[in-house]
Amino acid sequence: MAGRTQARTGQGxxxxxAQQxxxxxAQDxxxxxAQDxxxGRYPxxxxxxxxxxxxxxxxxxxxxxxxxxxxxVRLAVVVGLARASGARYGGLLxxxxxxxxxxxxxxxxxxxxxxxxxxxGLDRGTVLVLRRWLRVRxxxxxxxxxxxPDALLLxxxxxxxxxxxxxxxxxxTRQGLVLSWRRFVHRTNARYAGRxxxxxxxxxxxxxxxxT
Numbered sequence: 607m608a609g610r611t612q613a614r615t616g617q618g619x620x621x622x623x624a625q626q627x628x629x630x631x632a633q634d635x636x637x638x639x640a641q642d643x644x645x646g647r648y649p650x651x652x653x654x655x656x657x658x659x660x661x662x663x664x665x666x667x668x669x670x671x672x673x674x675x676x677x678x679v680r681l682a683v684v685v686g687l688a689r690a691s692g693a694r695y696g697g698l699l700x701x702x703x704x705x706x707x708x709x710x711x712x713x714x715x716x717x718x719x720x721x722x723x724x725x726x727g728l729d730r731g732t733v734l735v736l737r738r739w740l741r742v743r744x745x746x747x748x749x750x751x752x753x754x755p756d757a758l759l760l761x762x763x764x765x766x767x768x769x770x771x772x773x774x775x776x777x778x779t780r781q782g783l784v785l786s787w788r789r790f791v792h793r794t795n796a797r798y799a800g801r802x803x804x805x806x807x808x809x810x811x812x813x814x815x816x817x818t
Contacts, residue, residue, distance in 0.1 A: 650811050658815040661805065662689055664794075669735050676742045676762035680778075681786055683739045684759070685812070686732035691715050691724070692817035695780050695809070702756040703740070708733050746775040759783070784809075 653661075662685050668674060669682035687698055690713065697715045705714045711728045728736070739758075746762060747754045750773060757777035764774050787809045795804045806812065 649814070650806070650808060652811050652814045653806060655815055657803070657805075658689070658812050661685060661812060665790075666731050666735050669738055674738075676746065677786055677789075679735070679739045679742050680759060680762060681790055682735045684783060684787075684809075686728075686735050687713065687715070688809075688813045689816045690728050690732055691717075691726040692813065693717060694813065695783055699757070699759060699778070699780060699783070701758045703743075703758050704756060706736065706758070708736055743775075748775075749773060750775045 652658075665678065665682040665685050669679040684698055687693060687701065691697070693701075693715045694717075697717050700716050700721070701713065707713070708728070711730075711733055712725050713728060714723050714725050716723050742762075743758075743760055746760055754775075755777050759778050761774050761776050761778050761782060788807050791805045791807050
């Protein structure tokens with residue numbers, strides 16, 4: 607078992623996970639779109655621009671606090687990059703560390719099914735959150751055997767796959783981002799119940815506010 611675990615945390619696993627990400631993203635997106643269309647709910651209404659900015663400010667602030675959970679910092683990165691670029695989950699999952707130039711304040715993301723690269727400017731708040739995430743990311747990768755994946759967004763918890771332990775620090779899948787967003791939404795909705803409109807469980811309804 608130990609040998610299998612180490613193999614999954616090595617270079618081969620990182621490469622396989624990266625290759626599977628794009629396929630999973632396309633399959634899941636198509637499935638969700640088909641389900642929504644069949645039920646007459648697509649596209650779902652977006653939140654207001656003010657609400658989207660409130661979400662960003664809340665996550666950015668939480669990500670910069672001492673002792674912030676890695677998942678919170680990662681989600682702030684997701685929202686910050688979506689705010690800067692309008693990118694879908696697929697584009698964010700394909701983003702690499704080498705696509706960032708934080709000193710210059712920009713990121714290059716691939717958009718759409720043809721993966722058209724576009725450069726987007728980053729404001730100071732997003733740069734600060736990204737720098738915080740890169741420090742967290744380095745800690746997550748410290749225990750990995752083999753090469754460190756270039757994917758920007760990584761898992762923050764150990765998981766299990768068919769009885770094999772998969773270490774934290776590997777490229778996250780689309781489903782992982784979906785679940786992370788929903789956890790944030792459920793916690794936030796419970797905290798602000800009766801004081802604010804509930805946040806949508808689909809990030810797409812926030813992302814489209816910033817779609818350019």
